[in-house]
Amino acid sequence: xxxxxxxxxxxxxxxxxxxxxxxxxxxxxxxxxxxxxxxxxxxxxxxxxxxxxxxxxxxxxxxxxxxxxxxxxxxxxxxxxxxxxxxxxxxxxxxxxxxxxxxxxxxxxxxxxxxxxxxxxxxxxxxxxxxxxxxxxxxxxxxxxxxxxxxxxxxxxxxxxxxxxxxxxxxxxxxxxxxxxxxxxxxxxxxxxxxxxxxxxxxxxxxxxxxxxxxxxxxxxxxxxxxxxxxxxxxxxxxxxxxxxxxxxxxxxxxxxxxxxxxxxxxxxxxxxxxxxxxxxxxxxxx
Amino acid sequence: xxxxxxxxxxxxxxxxxxxxxxxxxxxxxxxxxxxxxxxxxxxxxxxxxxxxxxxxxxxxxxxxxxxxxxxxxxxxxxxxxxxxxxxxxxxxxxxxxxxxxxxxxxxxxxxxxxxxxxxxxxxxxxxxxxxxxxxxxxxxxxxxxxxxxxxxxxxxxx
Numbered sequence: 347x348x349x350x351x352x353x354x355x356x357x358x359x360x361x362x363x364x365x366x367x368x369x370x371x372x373x374x375x376x377x378x379x380x381x382x383x384x385x386x387x388x389x390x391x392x393x394x395x396x397x398x399x400x401x402x403x404x405x406x407x408x409x410x411x412x413x414x415x416x417x418x419x420x421x422x423x424x425x426x427x428x429x430x431x432x433x434x435x436x437x438x439x440x441x442x443x444x445x446x447x448x449x450x451x452x453x454x455x456x457x458x459x460x461x462x463x464x465x466x467x468x469x470x471x472x473x474x475x476x477x478x479x480x481x482x483x484x485x486x487x488x489x490x491x492x493x494x495x496x497x498x499x500x501x502x503x504x505x506x507x508x509x510x511x512x513x514x515x516x517x518x519x520x521x522x523x524x525x526x527x528x529x530x531x532x533x534x535x536x537x538x539x540x541x542x543x544x545x546x547x548x549x550x551x552x553x554x555x556x557x558x559x560x561x562x563x564x565x566x567x568x569x570x571x572x573x574x575x576x577x578x579x580x581x582x583x584x585x586x587x588x589x590x591x592x593x594x595x596x597x598x599x600x601x602x603x604x605x606x607x608x609x610x611x612x613x614x615x616x617x618x619x620x621x622x623x624x625x626x627x628x629x630x631x632x633x
Numbered sequence: 634x635x636x637x638x639x640x641x642x643x644x645x646x647x648x649x650x651x652x653x654x655x656x657x658x659x660x661x662x663x664x665x666x667x668x669x670x671x672x673x674x675x676x677x678x679x680x681x682x683x684x685x686x687x688x689x690x691x692x693x694x695x696x697x698x699x700x701x702x703x704x705x706x707x708x709x710x711x712x713x714x715x716x717x718x719x720x721x722x723x724x725x726x727x728x729x730x731x732x733x734x735x736x737x738x739x740x741x742x743x744x745x746x747x748x749x750x751x752x753x754x755x756x757x758x759x760x761x762x763x764x765x766x767x768x769x770x771x772x773x774x775x776x777x778x779x780x781x782x783x784x785x786x787x788x789x790x791x
Contacts, residue, residue: 349636352656352702375703382698383679385657395656397703424692448768449746451680453692454699535767 350385351394358403358513361396362486366509368394374511375399377422377455379447380463404513408432417515423452423460423470435519437627438526438545442473445530445540458512461494464504467540471498471565472557473528476547479517485510498564521550525628529620531612533603541603542612546624552576554624556617561596561609568592578625589617641705645670646714654701661685661696663704664711672712672741683769686742687711693749695768712741715748723786724748733782735773743769747783756788 353372355361365372372394375381384390398404398419405418410431417426423443426432433440446452446460446469460470461481471494479494483506494515497504506512520526530543543559552573558566570588574580598609638653645668652667664670664687673696676684680695687696688710696709715722721729724744734740743766750757750765757765762783763776771779 350656351637352639352700354702375700378700378703379680379695379698382659382700386659386678386698395700397700399703447680448683449749449765450683450686450693450695450768454694 350392352397353394354397354400356400356402358401358484358511359486361398361401361404362484362509362511364394364396365511366486368396370508372396372508374462376419376459377451379451379455380459380465398511404511412519414516414518417457417517419456419458419511419513419515421457423455423457424449426457427452436473436477436517436526438473438528438547438624439470439477439517442469442528442530442543442545445469445528445532457515461497461515462504462506462512464498464500464502465539466501466563466565467543467560468565469528469530469540469543469559472543472545472559473526474515474517475557475565475567476526476545476555477517477520479515481512482514482516483510484513489513491516495565495567500563520547523628523631523633524549525624525626525631527620527623527627529616529623531604531616539603542598542609542616544613544616544620546617546620548576548624548628554621556592556620558593558596558613560603561598561613563597566596568595575621576625576628578629585618585621586614589614589621593617639702639705641702643701643704643706644708646709646711652701656700656702658701659697660687660689660694660699660701660704660709663701664696664709670711670713674738674741676738681770682739682742683746683766684739684742686745686769688745688749693746693768710745712745715744722748724751724783727782727785728779731778731782731785733774733778735771739769739771739773743771743779747779750783751786757783759784 375395375397406420408429409416427440427443460468475495480491483490526547528545531541532538540560545557547555554570554575556568593613598606600606642651664673674684676682678697680698685697690707746769762780
């Protein structure tokens with residue numbers, strides 16, 4: 347393995363200055379479940395790895411406010427799924443985050459890492475977009491807020507520049523009623539990347555939003571604004587017709603995990619399942 | 634450019650070590666090559682199979698994808714630290730009694746994952762055991778006897 351420097355800043359500013367010095371040849375390190383693997387495979391040619399786990403002004407806690415919850419960049423997925431506020435307000439996020447890797451991975455991997463790695467198959471991302479999450483991106487000069495739906499540019503590419511860091515995720519508490527669900531297809535249970543994944547959200551205006559993962563270079567967000575998909579008594583043929591029109595906006599490819607046709611076929615069957623669960627959660631709140 | 638070594642301090646199985654590590658050295662390499670604790674296995678090397686599972690600061694991790702430098706200041710428990718006064722722990726004994734070991738390569742990681750599961754959930758159901766061990770691959774046993782072994786040491790184990 348090529349040698350690199352291991353750096354351990356203690357302030358956000360120091361971390362950002364280091365990133366600026368090294369540019370593309372440095373990567374920030376949180377859980378490392380993707381980064382260290384890539385380094386070991388020789389897929390990351392780096393001069394420095396900047397470990398952010400000792401940066402005091404990057405939070406390792408989940409703050410529950412009156413209008414949103416904020417997840418610091420050092421929060422690992424195991425802590426996220428155990429958090430009572432996350433469980434109460436964002437059950438689909440718990441479902442999604444619980445599928446990432448294995449317990450060993452989730453004890454180490456962070457929500458922000460899952461986002462910033464920008465894998466089209468990232469399991470937490472479709473659900474976070476359905477919940478209208480945004481991230482705070484910090485540079486040496488300014489901090490900016492970016493809606494997650496606008497964050498991804500392509501596989502491994504985001505709007506976060508080489509000398510910027512995502513320091514937190516903000517998820518607004520959904521207006522009631524709101525129902526969301528997550529679904530995925532994998533070849534085996536545990537430690538497998540999603541062949542496809544998706545999240546569905548139904549909001550108070552009966553708008554149903556689907557976000558599909560692993561079927562395009564970035565997550566694909568589509569909505570049914572007619573209010574029909576939110577109805578539990580919609581005839582199956584009409585439901586499938588709308589679902590197909592949403593799925594039509596995806597662009598799956600064939601790769602090691604599945605062929606294009608299989609992905610397209612499973613989008614519909616998992617889409618039905620996820621819609622059903624989102625409806626159930628919606629009507630639980632609607633009463 | 635000669636590689637700069639990093640000074641770290643790590644407590645493994647209750648014993649503190651002050652060591653020098655290279656930036657690219659993993660926790661797994663440190664355990665096996667520097668401390669000669671070869672119970673922890675290297676298999677896939679990318680966090681998929683769980684053979685390298687150890688407990689770091691109270692949580693199971695894949696030691697193959699953690700830099701040794703990241704483990705500075707941490708407390709690590711390996712399979713060697715599970716035995717009590719040189720005798721296998723109840724969980725280790727259950728693995729032997731139930732025939733949950735065949736080639737044995739996955740066993741240390743499997744036992745560390747099961748130990749962690751029982752720490753957090755002393756009475757797991759079969760499904761909870763399967764979920765708790767989902768990050769550990771075994772290519773010999775078919776898992777049945779492993780699950781049985783863990784059930785044996787559960788609080789109401791039969």
